[in-house]
Amino acid sequence: MELSREQLLEAYRRMRRIRVFEEKLAELVAAGKLAGFLHLYAGEEAVAVAVAAHLSTRDTLASTHRGHGHCLAKGVEAKAMMAELFGRATGICKGKGGSMHIADLDRGMLGANGIVGAGIPLATGAALTAKLKHTGGVAVAFFGDGASNQGQFHEALNLAAVWKLPALFVAENNGYGEATPHEFACSVRDIAQRAASYGMPGVIADGMDFLDVYAKAGGAIARARAGEGPTLLECKTYRYFGHYVGDNLQYRSKEEAESWRQGRDPLERFERTTVGEGLVESDALRTIDAEIAEEIEDAVSFAEASPWPSPEDVSSDVYVSY
Amino acid sequence: MARELLFVQAINEALHLAMQSDPDVILMGEDVAGGGGRQDQGIEEAWGGIMGASKGLYKAFGPMRVLDTPISEMGFLGAAVGAALTGLRPVVELMFMDFLGVALDPLLNQAAKLRYMFGGKARVPLTVRTLVGAGVRAAAQHSQTLYGLTTAIPGLKTVCPSTPADAKGLLLAAIRDDDPIVFCEPKALFFSKGAVPEGDYEVPIGRAAIVREGSDLTLVGVGRSVQIALDAAAALAAEGSSAEVVDLRSLSPLDEEAILASLAKTGRLLVIDEAPPRCGIASDVASLCVDRGFDLLNAPVKKVTAPHAPVPFSPVLEDAYLPKVEDVLAAVREMG
Numbered sequence: 001m002e003l004s005r006e007q008l009l010e011a012y013r014r015m016r017r018i019r020v021f022e023e024k025l026a027e028l029v030a031a032g033k034l035a036g037f038l039h040l041y042a043g044e045e046a047v048a049v050a051v052a053a054h055l056s057t058r059d060t061l062a063s064t065h066r067g068h069g070h071c072l073a074k075g076v077e078a079k080a081m082m083a084e085l086f087g088r089a090t091g092i093c094k095g096k097g098g099s100m101h102i103a104d105l106d107r108g109m110l111g112a113n114g115i116v117g118a119g120i121p122l123a124t125g126a127a128l129t130a131k132l133k134h135t136g137g138v139a140v141a142f143f144g145d146g147a148s149n150q151g152q153f154h155e156a157l158n159l160a161a162v163w164k165l166p167a168l169f170v171a172e173n174n175g176y177g178e179a180t181p182h183e184f185a186c187s188v189r190d191i192a193q194r195a196a197s198y199g200m201p202g203v204i205a206d207g208m209d210f211l212d213v214y215a216k217a218g219g220a221i222a223r224a225r226a227g228e229g230p231t232l233l234e235c236k237t238y239r240y241f242g243h244y245v246g247d248n249l250q251y252r253s254k255e256e257a258e259s260w261r262q263g264r265d266p267l268e269r270f271e272r273t274t275v276g277e278g279l280v281e282s283d284a285l286r287t288i289d290a291e292i293a294e295e296i297e298d299a300v301s302f303a304e305a306s307p308w309p310s311p312e313d314v315s316s317d318v319y320v321s322y
Numbered sequence: 323m324a325r326e327l328l329f330v331q332a333i334n335e336a337l338h339l340a341m342q343s344d345p346d347v348i349l350m351g352e353d354v355a356g357g358g359g360r361q362d363q364g365i366e367e368a369w370g371g372i373m374g375a376s377k378g379l380y381k382a383f384g385p386m387r388v389l390d391t392p393i394s395e396m397g398f399l400g401a402a403v404g405a406a407l408t409g410l411r412p413v414v415e416l417m418f419m420d421f422l423g424v425a426l427d428p429l430l431n432q433a434a435k436l437r438y439m440f441g442g443k444a445r446v447p448l449t450v451r452t453l454v455g456a457g458v459r460a461a462a463q464h465s466q467t468l469y470g471l472t473t474a475i476p477g478l479k480t481v482c483p484s485t486p487a488d489a490k491g492l493l494l495a496a497i498r499d500d501d502p503i504v505f506c507e508p509k510a511l512f513f514s515k516g517a518v519p520e521g522d523y524e525v526p527i528g529r530a531a532i533v534r535e536g537s538d539l540t541l542v543g544v545g546r547s548v549q550i551a552l553d554a555a556a557a558l559a560a561e562g563s564s565a566e567v568v569d570l571r572s573l574s575p576l577d578e579e580a581i582l583a584s585l586a587k588t589g590r591l592l593v594i595d596e597a598p599p600r601c602g603i604a605s606d607v608a609s610l611c612v613d614r615g616f617d618l619l620n621a622p623v624k625k626v627t628a629p630h631a632p633v634p635f636s637p638v639l640e641d642a643y644l645p646k647v648e649d650v651l652a653a654v655r656e657m658g
Contacts, residue, residue, distance in 0.1 A: 060408060094441035101439035110407060111440060115431050121397050122432065125404020125412075132348065132386055133409060152427070155397025162392065317442030318476055320500035322528070322575050 003053075003214070008280050009288065011053055011210060015045040015267050016292045018069045021078055022241070024296050025068075025085065029245045033304075034085060038099050041069030043208075043240035046266035047172050048073035050213035051140060051233075054221045058137040060108040060126040062119030064172075065100045066239070067112025070142050076104045082299035088306035095309045096317065108137075116177075117150030119143060120169065124156040127165035127230070138224045140168045146177025148191045157232065161198040166224040168217065171234040172207065178243045179251040195232035207237030208264045211273065324517035332486035332518050333375045333451070333507065336493035337413065339522050341383050344411060347497060350389040350398055351415030351451075355380035358390035372417050373453070373512055395425035399450070403432045406448040406502070413497055416452040418460075419468045419506065433502040434477030448502040451493070454482065455546055455596055456633045456644055457510035465633035465640075467545075467597035472504040473573040474601065480573040481527055482506035484548035486516040488571055491525030499527060508545040528575035532584065536566035539654065540584040540591040542607050544570040547594040547645060554594075554650040563654075573603050581607060582615050589620035592653055594645050599627040621657040626650050 003011070022042040028034045041048070044066075052073035055061065063070035071081060076092065084091030085099055092102055103111035110126060113119040123141035130137040147153055148171055160167045171191040175182050188194060195202025201223075205216040213235055220231035238260035242249045249257075263269075274280045327335070341347045354376045356369030370377030380388040391398040395416060402412040416425065429450070436444045456465040472480045479501055483489040489507070496503040533548065534555050541551035548569045555565035566584050570577065585591050591611050595604040604625040611623045626645045634640050 062404070092441070093439060093443070096441050097439040103436075103440040103444065105407070105440070105443055110404070111436065111444075113432075115427055118400065118427055118432060121400025121428065122404035122407065124397070125401035125406070125410075126408045128401055128405045129408040129410050133346075139404075152396055152400060155392075155394040156400060158392060159394060159397045159401055163389070317438050319437070319479070320445055322479075322501070 005280055007053065008274055009284055011049050012267070012270060012280070012285055013288045013292065014049045014073055015210070015270065016288055017078060017295070018042070018045045018048070018072045019267060020292050020296045021068060021072060024300065026241060026245055028300070035087070036098050038245040039066040039243065040239065040241040040245060041066050043260065043266070044172055044174060044237045045069060046210040046213055046270070047170065047207045047235045047237055048142065050210045051168070051170055051217040053214060054218050055108070055138070055140065057106070057108050058135050060110050060123065060137060060139045062110045062123035062126065062139070062141045063112045064119060064143055064147070065112065065114050065116065066144065067100065067102060071102050071104065071109055071112065074104070074109045075107050076102065076109055078295060079299040079302050083303040083306050086303040086306065087308070088303055089309040090302070090306040094313070094317070117143060117147040117152035120147065120152050121156040123167055124160045124165060127160060127167035128163065130166050136225065138166045138168060138221050140170060142170045142172060144177065145171060145173040145175070145182045145186065145191060148194060149177070149185055157198045157200070157230070160230040161200050164227070164229040166227070167230040168220050168224055169230060169232045170217070171232065172237055173234055174237050174239045176243065176251070181251070190234060192232055192234040198232070200230050200232055202232045202234065205233060205235045207235030208260070208266050208269060210266060210270045325520065326515050327486050327518040329486045329489050329514050329516070330373055330375050330512050332490040333493060334377060335518070336490040337376060337379055338382065340413070340494055340497040341379065341387065343522065346409065346411045347413060348387045348389060348405070348410055349376060349379060349413045349415070350391050350402060352391055352393055352417055354415055355388050355390050371415060373509070375451070376415070395421050396428060399425045400428040400432065402448055403428045403446060406446045407436060407444055411447045411497060413449045413451060416450050418464045419452040419454045420463050420466050422468060422471070429472065429478065429502070430475055434475045438477060445500045446502045447500045449496045449505055450503070451505045451507060453509040454506040455508045455510055456640055457546070459635060459637060459640060461635040462632035467628070469504065469506045469573055470597055470602040473603060477502070478574065479503040479527060480506065481571060482508065482545040482573060483571060484508070484511065484543070484545050484569050486514070487518045488525050488531070490518055491523050492527065492571065494522065495524035495527050498524065503527070506545065510546050525571070528572045528577060530571055530577035530580035531569045532566060532580070533569045534565070534567040536564040536588065538563045538588055538590065539565045540568060540588045541565050541650070542568045542570060542581060542591065542593040544573065544595065544603060547596050550594050550645055550647055550650060553647045557647060557651060558654065570603070576606065578610055578614065581610060582618070585611055585615045585618045589618060590657055592624040592626065592650065592657065594626045594650060596628050596645055598630045599625060600630060602627065624653045624657055626653050
């Protein structure tokens with residue numbers, strides 16, 4: 001699973017896009033320009049991008065309330081996402097979904113999800129479709145440490161295991177379910193241990209390290225494609241922002257947050273390794289930085305200039321026919 | 323003489339036809355086959371569903387399309403939503419509607435809302451078959467009539483047939499519909515008999531049926547209460563009063579025009595429901611008459627429902643719980 005220079009640059013581009021997108025949202029909220037509940041993914045970029053690097057449009061992905069990163073990693077356009085967050089008619093869901101419901105079915109993105117744990121059975125069902133229709137596809141569910149305490153997690157993993165589905169369950173353990181520390185809420189230290197209950201492999205990856213997640217996700221996805229069943233992959237990671245934009249963060253120390261950033265930041269670490277090994281040049285990365293900065297500014301301008309939905313559309317799109 | 327089938331056989335026939343005509347239709351649920359994984363012992367289909375509704379399907383369509391599930395309603399209902407979202411057309415058997423208690427999120431927050439939240443891009447062609455209603459001494463957790471709950475959720479459709487013929491045609495229509503549908507099967511009617519047309523046909527969703535014509539009074543029923551309405555209408559006829567009977571068949575969408583047309587004819591309306599009285603289909607029909615049919619009314623709208631209580635076990639109590647013909651006749655007399 002050697003990565004070419006182009007693949008590495010694309011991975012960096014996607015991680016950078018997520019980082020800048022999320023930091024921009026925090027700014028827009030502070031400036032009073034965005035409404036609604038926003039859960040930012042900054043800090044966890046390596047997880048989504050490294051997993052999605054193994055996926056194509058035939059593969060599906062179910063996400064969480066912290067879903068912007070998964071969407072961008074799966075190739076959803078930043079512009080259409082930004083317009084959605086601004087509630088505009090040009091948004092990817094015509095302004096009807098908002099941050100927690102961004103979906104792009106043509107790209108296999110089955111939606112962010114406002115219900116903790118609810119994406120896990122959806123991905124399980126998508127894996128059933130892949131198996132029965134012989135698409136060769138794999139379905140991935142991303143979910144947080146909090147979701148691993150939900151009943152949907154248990155029921156879906158058991159089902160996926162007994163049906164031997166081509167699925168990958170990615171637990172993004174960022175240490176907190178809202179304001180409650182993982183170790184307080186979870187009966188085991190590693191979520192990956194829970195895989196034993198379902199007779200599936202449980203693998204732990206360093207979620208701050210793109211290459212580690214890439215290697216381990218690759219193994220699990222290859223296994224799923226070969227018809228050998230699902231894997232539970234736990235990625236240890238950290239969210240730089242709070243649970244939501246506006247979180248007072250009184251449940252964790254500044255030192256702890258700093259310790260995750262210093263030397264471990266997924267983008268810096270990616271650069272250190274790849275440039276250090278001569279796989280990419282830092283100039284190329286700086287060019288990407290500049291392009292992404294412009295892309296996100298353009299996305300905001302596009303969103304702000306876009307029309308609002310028409311109030312008559314409040315009752316459209318409920319049914320295919322009624 | 324038309325061919326007669328049991329309600330359960332009509333359901334079974336519809337499932338066969340739906341699966342024959344579309345390879346994307348799959349069936350999943352607890353013991354829809356039964357005895358899973360024991361083919362090597364010669365066990366292929368131990369049950370065919372708790373009430374036998376899916377008998378023969380496993381043999382006809384095999385283990386890839388007839389899927390026995392663990393007892394994990396939330397898990398398999400959620401998986402069915404994911405499968406529907408990605409190109410399959412699942413029919414899920416939720417054994418008793420009371421079990422929605424452990425499985426509501428996939429219906430409430432996923433199936434019902436995905437299309438809307440995604441700006442109209444998603445389709446969730448899911449059918450949930452589920453047993454409703456009292457009358458078989460199954461007590462409170464296996465007897466509730468909960469179609470009012472799903473009717474209240476935008477994004478879902480809810481239907482409830484009262485005859486074997488409608489059961490077959492409505493189920494075929496439901497499975498082929500591109501929206502998520504809750505298909506309620508009154509368990510007390512499961513072994514009732516009726517004429518059922520041969521072959522493949524659909525009963526349109528959202529259309530009520532006038533099952534008895536009359537001119538003095540409209541009796542509205544759904545599922546099991548349709549028979550109560552018909553029996554009451556027969557009793558009223560003996561007294562010289564002509565009652566029209568409307569079988570709603572579909573709760574969401576509700577055939578408002580059919581109800582109002584009948585009311586326009588009779589000027590008096592009584593609705594019978596075996597669900598409790600609050601926030602239910604009986605209240606919906608009554609409010610429709612007041613909202614849109616006030617000028618047509620020559621008497622107050624009356625409701626005959628179950629009490630605001632869980633379903634009891636004791637035969638004496640369960641019989642007291644259910645609406646009866648005498649209750650309807652007493653209510654008609656109150657209408658003046």
